[in-house]
Amino acid sequence: xxxxxxxxxxxxxxxxxxxxxxxxxxxxxxxxxxxxxxxxxxxxxxxxxxxxxxxxxxxxxxxxxxxxxxxxxxxxxxxxxxxxxxxxxxxxxxxxx
Numbered sequence: 001x002x003x004x005x006x007x008x009x010x011x012x013x014x015x016x017x018x019x020x021x022x023x024x025x026x027x028x029x030x031x032x033x034x035x036x037x038x039x040x041x042x043x044x045x046x047x048x049x050x051x052x053x054x055x056x057x058x059x060x061x062x063x064x065x066x067x068x069x070x071x072x073x074x075x076x077x078x079x080x081x082x083x084x085x086x087x088x089x090x091x092x093x094x095x096x097x
Contacts, residue, residue, distance in 0.1 A: 037063040043091055049075050051082045064091040 031037070040047040040059035047059035054071035062068065066087040074080035 031063055031065070033061070033063055037065065039064055039066070039087065039091070045075075046090060049073050054082060062087055064088070 035041050038060060039050075039062040042064050049072050050059050050062075051071035051073050052058055057068070057070060062070070064087065069084050069086050071082045071084055072090065073082050
């Protein structure tokens with residue numbers, strides 16, 4: 001006898017004890033960190049504004065094209081509250097500036 005789902009929710013089958021909204025993350029590829037793309041070498045001024053304590057990662061472990069959201073400190077006003085932003089948005093990726 002085949003198993004049938006207890007309910008159908010918006011066209012998706014829902015089995016008991018299983019979250020249908022959960023999405024599996026699959027790594028499509030990794031970028032090797034080299035001196036040519038390391039944030040601390042390519043953009044040393046910007047790397048100094050990285051808030052390492054709140055981000056949990058150092059500038060040596062990030063690339064300039066990273067899509068990771070990290071915490072930043074304001075270089076002009078140190079009393080300003082740190083904010084979160086994607087590294088790539090702050091660096092412009094691999095573009096030369």
